[in-house]
Amino acid sequence: MKNKTKPDHIQSLYLARRVAGYFFKYKFRIILSFISLAIVAACTAGTAFLVKPALDNIFIEKDETSLLFIPILLVVMFALKGFFMFLQKYEMNYCGLKVLEELRNELYAKIICLPTSFFNESQVGMLMSRVVNDVTLIRNSMPEFIRMIRQGITMVGLIGLVIYRDPYLAFWALLVLPLTAWPFVFFGKKLRKIGRKNQKQIATITSLLQETFNGLSVVKAFAAEKLENKKFEEKNAGLVKIAVRGVKYNEMSSPIMELIGAVGMGLVIWYGGSQVIAGKSTPGTFFSFMTGLIMLYEPFKSINSANLSIQRALAGAERVFEILDSKTINVETQGHTVYDHHFQSLCFDHVTFAYPGTEEPALQDITLDIKAGERVAIVGSSGSGKTTLAGLIPRFHDPQTGQILLNNTPLTEFTLESLRKGIGIVSQDAFLFNASIAENIAYSQTNIDPHQIIQAAQAAYAHGFIQELPDGYDTIVGERGVKLSGGQKQRITIARAILKNPSLLIMDEATSALDTESESIVQKALDNLMQGRTSIVIAHRLSTVISADRIVVMNRGEIMDVGKHEELLQRCGVYANLYRIQFESSKADITHQK
Numbered sequence: 001m002k003n004k005t006k007p008d009h010i011q012s013l014y015l016a017r018r019v020a021g022y023f024f025k026y027k028f029r030i031i032l033s034f035i036s037l038a039i040v041a042a043c044t045a046g047t048a049f050l051v052k053p054a055l056d057n058i059f060i061e062k063d064e065t066s067l068l069f070i071p072i073l074l075v076v077m078f079a080l081k082g083f084f085m086f087l088q089k090y091e092m093n094y095c096g097l098k099v100l101e102e103l104r105n106e107l108y109a110k111i112i113c114l115p116t117s118f119f120n121e122s123q124v125g126m127l128m129s130r131v132v133n134d135v136t137l138i139r140n141s142m143p144e145f146i147r148m149i150r151q152g153i154t155m156v157g158l159i160g161l162v163i164y165r166d167p168y169l170a171f172w173a174l175l176v177l178p179l180t181a182w183p184f185v186f187f188g189k190k191l192r193k194i195g196r197k198n199q200k201q202i203a204t205i206t207s208l209l210q211e212t213f214n215g216l217s218v219v220k221a222f223a224a225e226k227l228e229n230k231k232f233e234e235k236n237a238g239l240v241k242i243a244v245r246g247v248k249y250n251e252m253s254s255p256i257m258e259l260i261g262a263v264g265m266g267l268v269i270w271y272g273g274s275q276v277i278a279g280k281s282t283p284g285t286f287f288s289f290m291t292g293l294i295m296l297y298e299p300f301k302s303i304n305s306a307n308l309s310i311q312r313a314l315a316g317a318e319r320v321f322e323i324l325d326s327k328t329i330n331v332e333t334q335g336h337t338v339y340d341h342h343f344q345s346l347c348f349d350h351v352t353f354a355y356p357g358t359e360e361p362a363l364q365d366i367t368l369d370i371k372a373g374e375r376v377a378i379v380g381s382s383g384s385g386k387t388t389l390a391g392l393i394p395r396f397h398d399p400q401t402g403q404i405l406l407n408n409t410p411l412t413e414f415t416l417e418s419l420r421k422g423i424g425i426v427s428q429d430a431f432l433f434n435a436s437i438a439e440n441i442a443y444s445q446t447n448i449d450p451h452q453i454i455q456a457a458q459a460a461y462a463h464g465f466i467q468e469l470p471d472g473y474d475t476i477v478g479e480r481g482v483k484l485s486g487g488q489k490q491r492i493t494i495a496r497a498i499l500k501n502p503s504l505l506i507m508d509e510a511t512s513a514l515d516t517e518s519e520s521i522v523q524k525a526l527d528n529l530m531q532g533r534t535s536i537v538i539a540h541r542l543s544t545v546i547s548a549d550r551i552v553v554m555n556r557g558e559i560m561d562v563g564k565h566e567e568l569l570q571r572c573g574v575y576a577n578l579y580r581i582q583f584e585s586s587k588a589d590i591t592h593q594k
């Protein structure tokens with residue numbers, strides 16, 4: 001994925017508009033927040049305004065009414081300021097969190113609907129990082145933007161006050177104002193760049209963690225903990241290095257702003273002091289002016305740090321909208337016809353398919369007809385294209401040339417949901433979710449009666465062992481089903497397929513993962529599953545091959561021959577060879593079973 005193609009300011013405008021669109025829904029809360037912040041700004045300026053009457057009336061003129069009135073006014077102002085400050089912050093953070101929720105949902109919904117080819121090319125950790133981390137940064141953008149406006153209004157109020165108090169003094173104080181623009185722009189740019197790098201590095205670390213934790217048994221088997229530690233330490237050090245640079249620029253901006261402020265202050269003391277000494281101004285006016293000036297420092301500082309946060313948020317927004325708005329990252333396309341789940345025929349018509357980025361097609365000119373009720377075995381050496389062929393049926397990939405017709409209708413014309421719901425897939429990788437057994441069996445189905453789950457488990461020869469588990473059907477299976485054996489997991493996925501009740505079955509037979517005993521139970525479960533259904537089996541067992549209505553022999557992405565076992569042995573050299581290498585060892589078992 002390309003990172004950025006537009007200049008920073010155009011990209012910023014686009015991102016700001018995109019982010020603002022999400023906040024627009026909460027306009028009333030944002031307006032309330034604005035009103036609150038205007039009141040806060042007025043109270044802040046009002047407090048500075050009170051310093052002059054406090055000094056001149058109480059301390060110089062010794063006026064008793066002012067002595068009572070001014071402290072009460074001060075408390076009221078602070079109370080108002082406190083309340084509206086709370087309201088403003090609460091409303092803003094509420095909006096920020098709701099936008100975060102919506103963006104996360106949208107991003108997840110988009111990612112999960114992307115074609116499988118996208119996941120082949122992208123790191124899962126990188127995607128996770130976008131959903132978890134990058135979106136969080138955007139959440140802060142609006143409150144920070146509001147903070148910027150709030151402090152801007154406060155600043156204007158205070159500047160108005162200092163000009164009102166003494167325009168000449170104000171001239172000296174504000175002479176340095178243009179200088180402040182430089183750190184604002186410079187540090188903003190730096191932090192945006194660092195923000196980008198930081199998010200990228202977090203994504204790399206998330207990918208690494210995800211990969212290592214998934215492959216932990218391999219890491220341990222190869223005693224590669226030290227190696228993995230080193231890899232992690234390197235990435236982590238990279239992240240810290242970026243963060244330290246961020247801290248450097250972040251913390252450097254404040255003293256520089258302060259220095260610029262001090263220059264202004266110095267000019268004021270020099271000019272204002274001389275005015276008081278010459279008797280042209282009162283100490284009250286001067287100190288009120290100075291208070292306003294000192295108070296100006298806070299909004300200056302805040303605007304600067306809000307800008308830095310906004311730059312970081314924009315770096316996050318770049319990564320989020322890169323996925324949401326990309327013209328090349330598209331969700332799966334689909335048709336409008338609803339597949340009625342009555343399988344009649346499946347026809348591959350001169351289908352050729354190459355994986356993205358590869359030259360050699362994984363499937364070449366495949367033509368094959370499958371009729372209702374048939375049991376078709378696909379055999380071939382490793383890499384011959386069996387899994388790829390099976391994956392075209394639920395449209396995990398689409399062929400570049402040729403077409404696949406289901407009941408004489410191109411697959412692309414069906415809605416993906418109806419098509420995939422009508423196909424049962426049992427693969428070697430018996431994937432289970434970290435949920436209860438019942439939930440795993442009933443995955444993706446609603447309103448399922450517990451009896452139906454039990455019946456499916458019985459047909460899959462899983463009911464017995466499930467009952468023996470401490471919580472029965474409510475037992476949580478652990479991530480990827482770690483708490484179950486290979487054969488048990490496989491039987492649960494078979495129960496899941498039985499409950500789904502598809503008219504077309506695609507199976508990638510499990511072989512070496514299971515011992516002979518569980519293999520024979522799994523085989524019985526599969527027989528139950530296949531009963532009365534059309535099935536396409538990527539066959540690794542001789543028994544499946546022999547009992548198939550037809551055997552499709554694949555070699556280097558092409559169909560070499562189609563026929564029955566005996567015929568193929570006679571006429572197909574590839575099959576005869578395959579039989580000798582792969583299946584002959586199980587011949588004895590078959591003879592024994594007979």
Ligand SMILES: Nc1ncnc2c1ncn2[C@@H]1O[C@H](COP(=O)(O)OP(=O)(O)OP(=O)(O)O)[C@@H](O)[C@H]1O
Binds near residue numbers: 356382385389
């Ligand atoms: N995601 C992918 N990206 C690129 N090439 C791929 C991808 N998956 C498979 N291939 C290639 O496509 C070809 C067919 O692979 P496929 O997995 O369909 O073979 P197979 O017959 O199922 O093999 P096996 O019996 O080992 O599972 C192989 O050359 C493989 O390298």
